[in-house]
Amino acid sequence: MSSSVYNRLQQLGIELPPVAIPAGAYVPFVCTGSLVFLSGHIAKRDGKVWVGQLGRDMDTVTAQQAARSVAIDLLGTLHAAVGDLNRVRRIVKVMSLVNSTADFTEHHLVTNGCSNLLGEVFGERGAHARSAFGVAQIPMGACVEIELIAEVSPT
Numbered sequence: 001m002s003s004s005v006y007n008r009l010q011q012l013g014i015e016l017p018p019v020a021i022p023a024g025a026y027v028p029f030v031c032t033g034s035l036v037f038l039s040g041h042i043a044k045r046d047g048k049v050w051v052g053q054l055g056r057d058m059d060t061v062t063a064q065q066a067a068r069s070v071a072i073d074l075l076g077t078l079h080a081a082v083g084d085l086n087r088v089r090r091i092v093k094v095m096s097l098v099n100s101t102a103d104f105t106e107h108h109l110v111t112n113g114c115s116n117l118l119g120e121v122f123g124e125r126g127a128h129a130r131s132a133f134g135v136a137q138i139p140m141g142a143c144v145e146i147e148l149i150a151e152v153s154p155t
Contacts, residue, residue, distance in 0.1 A: 035092070036078060038074055041147070070144055091122060098132065
């Protein structure tokens with residue numbers, strides 16, 4: 001990559017947030033071998049839970065913005081886990097949970113908010129396998145929760 005991941009983040013106007021304190025009995029990430037597993041991160045806006053349910057009181061475009069905000073939080077946690085985002089060889093997998101009504105069918109489009117940002121930041125290394133599910137509720141009423149698996153190079 002001709003410029004570092006951090007240069008790309010700066011070009012996008014993104015400042016990485018600190019790791020959020022877990023809201024339950026879990027850790028924000030686990031490193032094993034060359035893989036880093038990030039726990040699910042919920043959407044936040046202005047430091048507060050981004051509440052909403054797709055198909056009821058939130059549209060797809062707004063939820064894509066929420067998924068993008070989750071991606072930024074995930075990048076902050078990934079940075080804390082590995083120390084240098086330039087060590088990321090590949091974003092391996094993204095799993096997205098979308099708080100939605102039973103008849104909402106655009107979960108994949110919501111999740112593009114996260115996937116597209118990962119591609120902007122990492123280029124080809126950001127292309128990943130993915131699952132997107134609709135669920136009846138997410139903790140604290142959040143509209144989106146996303147977890148991530150990355151492969152990193154040794155230090």
